[in-house]
Structures are given as structure tokens and as C-alpha cells.
Amino acid sequence: SQTIHQWPATLVQPVGSPLSLECTVEGTSNPNLYWYRQAAGRGLQLLFYSVGIGQISSEVPQNLSASRPQDRQFILSSKKLLLSDSGFYLCAWTMYSGSEAFFGQGTRLTVV
Amino acid sequence: RKEVEQDPGPFNVPEGATVAFNCTYSNSASQSFFWYRQDCRKEPKLLMSVYSSGNEDGRFTAQLNRASQYISLLIRDSKLSDSATYLCVVILRDSNYQLIWGAGTKLIIKP
Numbered sequence: 001s002q003t004i005h006q007w008p009a010t011l012v013q014p015v016g017s018p019l020s021l022e023c024t025v026e027g028t029s030n031p032n033l034y035w036y037r038q039a040a041g042r043g044l045q046l047l048f049y050s051v052g053i054g055q056i057s058s059e060v061p062q063n064l065s066a067s068r069p070q071d072r073q074f075i076l077s078s079k080k081l082l083l084s085d086s087g088f089y090l091c092a093w094t095m096y097s098g099s100e101a102f103f104g105q106g107t108r109l110t111v112v
Numbered sequence: 113r114k115e116v117e118q119d120p121g122p123f124n125v126p127e128g129a130t131v132a133f134n135c136t137y138s139n140s141a142s143q144s145f146f147w148y149r150q151d152c153r154k155e156p157k158l159l160m161s162v163y164s165s166g167n168e169d170g171r172f173t174a175q176l177n178r179a180s181q182y183i184s185l186l187i188r189d190s191k192l193s194d195s196a197t198y199l200c201v202v203i204l205r206d207s208n209y210q211l212i213w214g215a216g217t218k219l220i221i222k223p
Contacts, residue, residue, distance in 0.1 A: 106154070
């Protein structure tokens with residue numbers, strides 16, 4: 001069966017520090033991968049998605065970036081965090097375009 | 113107009129009651145539809161797919177109305193554990209099969 005791992009679960013980082021969140025999927029190959037952010041009490045905001053290794057589409061301009069160095073690995077990064085980067089970050093995957101999404105446990109990021 | 117709209121609620125419903133949510137979508141190229149449940153401070157989890165013919169899973173029934181462009185979720189005999197936020201998602205056939213999420217409807221079941 002397929003599983004998705006996302007870590008860490010919680011993170012407190014000072015303003016201006018770098019960020020690296022990692023997500024890996026097991027049990028499938030060539031998944032579509034997504035990074036979302038969810039502000040408290042709000043909906044999901046798509047940040048990045050990838051349909052293959054090295055293929056990243058960005059949905060919102062900001063100081064975050066994403067990379068897909070391996071087929072089942074998706075990394076969200078920032079060189080310098082802002083207070084506004086605080087939120088709940090969720091990684092998700094779909095088996096193919098048009099199928100349902102499955103989420104990692106999420107990372108609750110607080111920038112202080 | 114948002115591509116996918118949901119009443120944010122909260123819906124305050126007594127235990128045992130029946131409750132229904134709607135989710136409207138604006139793009140007629142929408143191909144696939146799903147309902148998710150999200151508990152507080154947790155990730156969304158797939159509740160059920162929504163098929164053109166409608167589908168039922170225990171106390172939950174999902175329906176699709178393509179003509180009016182909405183999907184619905186009906187929960188019968190609601191339980192305290194049904195308290196959560198319910199998200200609908202629409203997948204567009206064009207636009208590279210993007211998932212378009214509603215902002216969610218919060219449901220609170222009261223004893």
C-alpha cells in the first residue's frame with residue numbers, strides 16, 4: 001500500500017532562518033506531488049506541484065521554493081523565513097492526474 | 113466568484129440529526145469530485161468520491177448535479193465524532209488536472 005511521510009510535525013523557526021521540509025511517498029512510482037499551506041481557519045492554498053523529477057510548477061510568488069530530486073521525494077525550502085510564512089504545510093500526492101489526493105500529516109510552522 | 117464555494121458554517125447540529133452540505137463549482141470542465149474530512153489541526157482525509165450516479169457509504173451519501181454544478185454530502189444519524197470540517201475538491205479536466213479546493217464547512221455535532 002502507498003504511504004506518505006512528512007516531517008517534522010512541528011517546527012519553530014526564527015525570522016530570517018532557512019527552512020527545509022521533506023516529504024516522501026512509498027509504494028508507488030511517478031506520483032504527482034503537491035505542497036499546500038493552510039492558514040488557521042482557512043482553506044488550502046496550493047504552493048507548488050510536480051508531475052515528475054525536476055518538474056516544478058509554482059502557483060504563488062513568494063520566498064519559498066520546491067525541488068523534486070527523486071521520483072518520490074518533494075522538498076519545500078526557504079532561504080530566509082518571514083513571519084508571514086507561519087502556517088500548516090501539507091504535502092500531498094495523487095496517483096495520476098485526476099485521481100484523489102492523499103496527505104502527509106502536515107508540518108505546523110511557527111516563525112518567531 | 114470563487115471556483116469552488118462552500119458555506120463556511122459552522123453548522124451546529126444535534127446528535128442524531130441529518131445534515132447536508134452543498135459545494136458549488138463554476139467550471140463546467142470539472143471532471144472528478146471528492147469530499148474530505150479535516151479534524152482540527154490534522155491533515156485532510158478522503159471521505160468519499162462523488163459519482164454521477166450518486167454513492168452511499170453507511171450514513172454518508174454524496175451526490176453530483178452537473179446541470180446545476182454542485183455536489184452535496186448528506187450525513188444521517190449524525191454522531192459526535194462527525195464534528196469536523198468537510199472540504200470538497202473538484203478536479204479540472206483541463207488546466208493540467210488541478211485540484212480546486214473549497215474552503216470547507218465546519219460541522220459541530222452537539223449532544
